[in-house]
Every structure is written in C-alpha cells, then in structure tokens.
Amino acid sequence: MTTQQGTRQRRDERFDAGRTDRATFEVRSPGTGDVVGTYPVHTDDDVRDAVRRAREAAAWWADLGFAGRRERLDAFRGILARRIQQLGGIVAEETGKPHSDAVLEVALVLDHLAWAAKHAEKVLGRRRVRSGMLTAHLAGEVEYKPLGVVGVIGPWNFPVFTPLGSIVFALAAGNAVVFKPSEFSPGVGAWLVDAFAQVVPEQPVFQLVTGDGSTGAALCRSGVDKLAFTGSTATAKKVMATCAETLTPIVAECGGKDAMIVDEDADLDAAVDGAVWAGLMNAGQACIGTERVLVHERVHDAFLAKLTAKVSGLRAGADPEAKIGPITMPSQVEVIERHIADALERGGRIAAGGGERDGQVVQPHVLVDVPDDALANTEETFGPTLTVGKVRSMEEAVARANATSYGLGATVYGKRGREVARRLRSGMVSVNAVFAAAQLASVPFGGVGDSGFGRIHGPDGLREFTASQAVVRQRFKSALPLTSFERTAKMEETLGKVVAIVHGRK
Structure with a gap:
C-alpha cells in the first residue's frame, strides 16, 4: 500500500468510526484499472449532520474577520506549495493525467488563493456610497456579508483548481464549506480537507462528504445557503431542479464548445x-x-x-x-x-x-x-x-x-x-x-447560455458567496420631507422645480 493510499484509508476510518453497515465505492486508476481508494457513500443524514456542524463553525470563522481568515488561508496555501508533488501524485493517480500536468494544476491555483485572501476585505468590506441632490441628507454604506454555509460539488477533470475556485473564495468571504468531490477523485478532496484542518483545527470550517449522485442531491437539499456546481449542462439542470425544492441559489459552471x-x-x-x-x-x-x-x-x-x-x-x-x-x-x-x-x-x-x-x-x-x-x-x-x-x-x-x-x-x-x-x-x-482568463486571479470565471451562470474568481467570485447589506442613515433633516404625510403643496412645487433642474435639462 502506498503512503497516499494509507492516508486515504485512515481518512475513511475517521469518517466512519464504529460503522460497519456503510455503503462504499471504489476508485480505480484510469490508466491501470487498479483500485486506488475506497470511500463511503454518505447519506442524507450524514450530509445534514455535516451542514449542521458547518453552521456552527461558520459563525466562528466569520468572527475571525478578514485578517484572521487571510492568515489561515495563507497558511493553507503554504501547505499546497510545499506538498505540491504529493498532491499532484494523487491527482495523477485518480484522473490519469500526467504527473507534470497534475503539478501544474496545483501551481496555477496558488495565485487564486493568494488573491482571494488578500483582496477579500477591499472587495467585501464596508464602504460609503454617494448621495444625490434629493438625497443629500442621507448617508449610505454597503457591505457584503457571508451567506453562512456553501455547498460545493466539484468535478474530476481539474479536481484541485476548479473546486478551490469556489471553496477558497467562499472561505475568504467568511463562509464554511461542505465539499462533495467527484466520485472519480475523492482522494483529492480528502487531501485538501485534511490539509486545511492542519491550519484550522478549531472548527470544521471545511468538510468533506463523498459518494455518488445521491450524495450530491442530499447536499442540494441539506439547507446550505448556496451551492456551487461544476459539471455538465445536463447534470446542472438536475442540480437546479433539486435546489429549487428549498429555494437554494446556485452558481453553475457547466460545459463548453x-x-x-x-x-x-x-x-x-x-x-x-x-x-x-x-x-x-x-x-x-x-x-x-x-x-x-x-x-x-x-x-x-x-x-x-x-x-x-x-x-x-x-x-x-x-x-x-x-x-x-x-x-x-x-x-x-x-x-x-x-x-x-x-x-x-x-x-x-x-x-x-x-x-x-x-x-x-x-x-x-x-x-x-x-x-x-x-x-x-x-x-x-x-x-x-x-x-x-x-x-x-x-x-x-x-x-x-x-x-x-x-x-x-x-x-x-x-x-x-x-x-x-x-x-x-x-x-x-x-x-x-490560451487559458489566460482562467489563470488571471483578478478576473471572473464563468459562462453564459448552456455554459451556466454566476462567477468564481476575482471580485465577482468573492461577492458570489455573500449577500449585500445596505445601511442608510439620515445625516440631517431634509428641507423636503418626501416620505411624510406632512408634505405641503409648497414642498411639492419646490420638488417639481428641483426635479426639472436636475433631470429635465436633457
């Protein structure tokens, strides 16, 4: 048994301590057909329990603030960089891609991790907005708050680069994440979750569930605040239909031609x-x-x-x-x-x-x-x-x-x-x-039409996993109290003149 297989076997044991009735599935290397791992098929109850734990962890993670989260995410990035060959080996083993391409995949995601951690506060933090002539007495602020728990269903073709484009941006925004990797590459997902737990041991901020389509459907129904899906257009439609049962919004990154x-x-x-x-x-x-x-x-x-x-x-x-x-x-x-x-x-x-x-x-x-x-x-x-x-x-x-x-x-x-x-x-x-838009961390990644909707990466990718909140206060009493039944005919005449000057000149 290889070191990688041993690591994944121990991971399975932690999943299912005391369980003997758990359904499992095997992962085989596409090149050799050899079994490279065995993983549990997590049930509806398992997924709901993971989301419940994530809900509690999310509050703690959000309270760390942007600086605290950046420190942990930078440490996570360091682990990926130092152990890039090991992670690349698991990617190559499960997907069949050449080892050098697997290592390149890991390398290319590191800039995205760095960008999300560094820029989250600037993109999402509280900022003032301008007032107009009729609203000069008001002062507005906008900030983007974490949703809570984000579910991520990842693909097998780029099992590191693609899901981390959602996972890391959701984490940087202050959310907890429950990740269901493809059944063809669960070992990669297990490695990522284990590595993150080394820098965030206090709470299950980033959790793994494994299985087939039934586990993915359970994640859709689990009560997550948003679901990020990457896969085929046909599967995306099924995911959308399932998420619609609980009015769970999704970001869908589908296929292309x-x-x-x-x-x-x-x-x-x-x-x-x-x-x-x-x-x-x-x-x-x-x-x-x-x-x-x-x-x-x-x-x-x-x-x-x-x-x-x-x-x-x-x-x-x-x-x-x-x-x-x-x-x-x-x-x-x-x-x-x-x-x-x-x-x-x-x-x-x-x-x-x-x-x-x-x-x-x-x-x-x-x-x-x-x-x-x-x-x-x-x-x-x-x-x-x-x-x-x-x-x-x-x-x-x-x-x-x-x-x-x-x-x-x-x-x-x-x-x-x-x-x-x-x-x-x-x-x-x-x-x-080629692939320039995917490599540049500061621009959004996503498509239109049958290729899906929503965005990961860049400022749009951070905002994708938040809800905006506007706070507007009155700085002084307005000379034209528009939102009052005390409004007089004189005030309405003045309002008409102001509107004509501001908006009627063109």
Missing part, C-alpha cells in the same frame, strides 16, 4: 502551440478547452500544416512518457468515438493523429472538412479532438464561433484580437494566449 479564431496576421507558431495545448491537454477533458478552430483562409493551409506536424509527435498513453493521459470517465470514451465517427460519416477526414483506442486511452484527432452541424462541432466532445475550419473573414469567424448554445470561453490569435473578442458571446476570451 469553445472556439479558437486565428486571424490572417496571427503568429502561426504561437497559435498552433496554443491550439494543441488547449485542445489536447488533459486528453481534451477541459470545460474551457478548445474544440473548434476557425482559421482565416489566407493562412489556413500553413496553419494546418504546422498543426498536423505538431500533433503527429504526440501520443496518448498510460505510461509516464506519454504527454496525454487516458480518459478519466469510462463512459466518455463512447461519446468521443461517436463524435469522431459522425464527423467521418459526414465527409470529414482525419488530418493528424487517429488510431485505435486502448482501453480508456484515446489518441488525439485533428479533423477537417467537418460540417458545422456535425456532433464534433455542436456537442461537447470532452476528448482529444480538434476540428479545423476555414473562414473568409473575421465576421464569418465570429458568426460561426457564436453559433452554439454554449458560451464559456474563447481564444483569438491576431492583431485585432481585442476587437474580435468583444464580439464573441462568451464569458471569457483569451487573446494571443
């Missing part, structure tokens, strides 16, 4: 490198991964030649030398193969990559001549595939990129990148780089 646009004046080497990474890293299992590439006709052939050459040197596998790992969720393999087969049946062809799958290992595919209404261009593939299309202009590129029900992210390469970006229907756009 992200497009990359390459203009005629783009740096082709940079664009090709970005397309390969954004489309094929993590075996294409990224909600903000590029799945469609739209290239200006004047550089299309040159771009495609460079792209095929680069992809031809990549190989997917379960061995340490492979740059691309296996598909984490077994059922996703059928979806990927169906999309590729549909594209080929409808006139598309494989320009690079291809080959038979080996278990859950799917080789990268670059597909060309694929109709816009083919599955590979309309539905989220979530696999190592790229479709490449030719466009006559940026107007056509924008129209085709926007012709989707999704609207999560997009990428533009070219000197007009910022101009093109503003015309795209998506929550985030990266210009002359």
Whole structure:
C-alpha cells in the first residue's frame, strides 16, 4: 500500500468510526484499472449532520474577520506549495493525467488563493456610497456579508483548481464549506480537507462528504445557503431542479464548445502551440478547452500544416512518457468515438493523429472538412479532438464561433484580437494566449447560455458567496420631507422645480 493510499484509508476510518453497515465505492486508476481508494457513500443524514456542524463553525470563522481568515488561508496555501508533488501524485493517480500536468494544476491555483485572501476585505468590506441632490441628507454604506454555509460539488477533470475556485473564495468571504468531490477523485478532496484542518483545527470550517449522485442531491437539499456546481449542462439542470425544492441559489459552471479564431496576421507558431495545448491537454477533458478552430483562409493551409506536424509527435498513453493521459470517465470514451465517427460519416477526414483506442486511452484527432452541424462541432466532445475550419473573414469567424448554445470561453490569435473578442458571446476570451482568463486571479470565471451562470474568481467570485447589506442613515433633516404625510403643496412645487433642474435639462 502506498503512503497516499494509507492516508486515504485512515481518512475513511475517521469518517466512519464504529460503522460497519456503510455503503462504499471504489476508485480505480484510469490508466491501470487498479483500485486506488475506497470511500463511503454518505447519506442524507450524514450530509445534514455535516451542514449542521458547518453552521456552527461558520459563525466562528466569520468572527475571525478578514485578517484572521487571510492568515489561515495563507497558511493553507503554504501547505499546497510545499506538498505540491504529493498532491499532484494523487491527482495523477485518480484522473490519469500526467504527473507534470497534475503539478501544474496545483501551481496555477496558488495565485487564486493568494488573491482571494488578500483582496477579500477591499472587495467585501464596508464602504460609503454617494448621495444625490434629493438625497443629500442621507448617508449610505454597503457591505457584503457571508451567506453562512456553501455547498460545493466539484468535478474530476481539474479536481484541485476548479473546486478551490469556489471553496477558497467562499472561505475568504467568511463562509464554511461542505465539499462533495467527484466520485472519480475523492482522494483529492480528502487531501485538501485534511490539509486545511492542519491550519484550522478549531472548527470544521471545511468538510468533506463523498459518494455518488445521491450524495450530491442530499447536499442540494441539506439547507446550505448556496451551492456551487461544476459539471455538465445536463447534470446542472438536475442540480437546479433539486435546489429549487428549498429555494437554494446556485452558481453553475457547466460545459463548453469553445472556439479558437486565428486571424490572417496571427503568429502561426504561437497559435498552433496554443491550439494543441488547449485542445489536447488533459486528453481534451477541459470545460474551457478548445474544440473548434476557425482559421482565416489566407493562412489556413500553413496553419494546418504546422498543426498536423505538431500533433503527429504526440501520443496518448498510460505510461509516464506519454504527454496525454487516458480518459478519466469510462463512459466518455463512447461519446468521443461517436463524435469522431459522425464527423467521418459526414465527409470529414482525419488530418493528424487517429488510431485505435486502448482501453480508456484515446489518441488525439485533428479533423477537417467537418460540417458545422456535425456532433464534433455542436456537442461537447470532452476528448482529444480538434476540428479545423476555414473562414473568409473575421465576421464569418465570429458568426460561426457564436453559433452554439454554449458560451464559456474563447481564444483569438491576431492583431485585432481585442476587437474580435468583444464580439464573441462568451464569458471569457483569451487573446494571443490560451487559458489566460482562467489563470488571471483578478478576473471572473464563468459562462453564459448552456455554459451556466454566476462567477468564481476575482471580485465577482468573492461577492458570489455573500449577500449585500445596505445601511442608510439620515445625516440631517431634509428641507423636503418626501416620505411624510406632512408634505405641503409648497414642498411639492419646490420638488417639481428641483426635479426639472436636475433631470429635465436633457
């Protein structure tokens, strides 16, 4: 038994001390099929108990204030940084991604932890607001208060970066968190909760529940004050329906069908490198991964030649030398193969990559001549595939990129990148780089349409887990008591004159 497995086994024992009737589930490595952990399926009662404990812990955590919480969150960040290789090993083991990519995932989240802890007070703390001419006698203040307990349902594809984008921002805002990780990566969730408990041993501010969809549904019904969900659009609809039973608000970060646009004046080497990474890293299992590439006709052939050459040197596998790992969720393999087969049946062809799958290992595919209404261009593939299309202009590129029900992210390469970006229907756009919007901690992360709603990261991500409170006091008695039955005709005449001067001049 490895040290990581032993740690997780002890975690299970603490979950279920004295229990012999607990249902459990196994986690298997996508590459080898070996069992890497066994975890309990927590019931409705278990989840409610966790939320009850979190409710008590939330009051204590909120009372620490911004400075106290920042100190603890900075210490938590330090643990992640010092033990990055260990955490990366668990991520790689459970998801199948290469160890270097797993370590990179942990590294990229550290800036977000630092930003949330540092800026929470500035974004959420009490601030004065301006008065108008008719309200000069009033003084207003606004502050953002924690909701209480936030439930987080996390994904398996980025089991550290993505859920911590909700968890840490909710914690920085003063909430307690109950976290249900994916059943494919519960060991990562257990590690994170254990690490946080080392810097916050006093109260169960950050708790873990594990299980399948029934445990997630229990969290929706548990009385949390808000739920943050990351997953497919179809599952998000089920989560929303369940949360609606208790009028629990949610923030939903769902799938995407992200497009990359390459203009005629783009740096082709940079664009090709970005397309390969954004489309094929993590075996294409990224909600903000590029799945469609739209290239200006004047550089299309040159771009495609460079792209095929680069992809031809990549190989997917379960061995340490492979740059691309296996598909984490077994059922996703059928979806990927169906999309590729549909594209080929409808006139598309494989320009690079291809080959038979080996278990859950799917080789990268670059597909060309694929109709816009083919599955590979309309539905989220979530696999190592790229479709490449030719466009006559940026107007056509924008129209085709926007012709989707999704609207999560997009990428533009070219000197007009910022101009093109503003015309795209998506929550985030990266210009002359890939995944840039996700990396920058100070900007919001989220989508529109079938890609969900609400935001994590940045100031919007902090406010997402709070409720605003406005406090307005009267500084002096108004010469025009508008909210009184003592108002006279003379006062109303004066009011009319003031309104005409202030608002009627234009």
